[in-house]
Amino acid sequence: METIAFVRLKTSRFILGSNPFSGFSHQGVERDNLMRHYFKTEVIKATLRAAESQGITTVLARTDHHVMRFLMEYWDEGGRMQWFAQTCPEVGSHEAC
Numbered sequence: 001m002e003t004i005a006f007v008r009l010k011t012s013r014f015i016l017g018s019n020p021f022s023g024f025s026h027q028g029v030e031r032d033n034l035m036r037h038y039f040k041t042e043v044i045k046a047t048l049r050a051a052e053s054q055g056i057t058t059v060l061a062r063t064d065h066h067v068m069r070f071l072m073e074y075w076d077e078g079g080r081m082q083w084f085a086q087t088c089p090e091v092g093s094h095e096a097c
Helices: 029-038 041-053 065-076
Strands: 003-006 009-012 058-062 082-086
Touching (some): 058 065
Parallel strands (some): 058 082
Antiparallel strands (some): 003 009
16 A cells, blocks of 8 residues: 655555544444444454554554544554544543543
8 A cells, every 4th residue: 555654654555544542433423422332442453453453553543442442452462553542632632632
């Protein structure tokens, strides 16, 4: 997969989004709940590994505790996906995260 230089990083031209991982469907509460039920930590990590195997190098995700937990587990298990961190004001300021 083609990559580009972004600041000091080399990233794939395709970036994996994370809304489904956190149940943000933008299609109503019922769909949000279905996503939260399906995307358990193991499914999320499998999705990250599958994306990485296809050459995707970066995930865009919030700086909330759920995301930080599954990314730490993924990295502890050898995952190499980069994280473009999106602010999460309900957790704390960007300095705190």
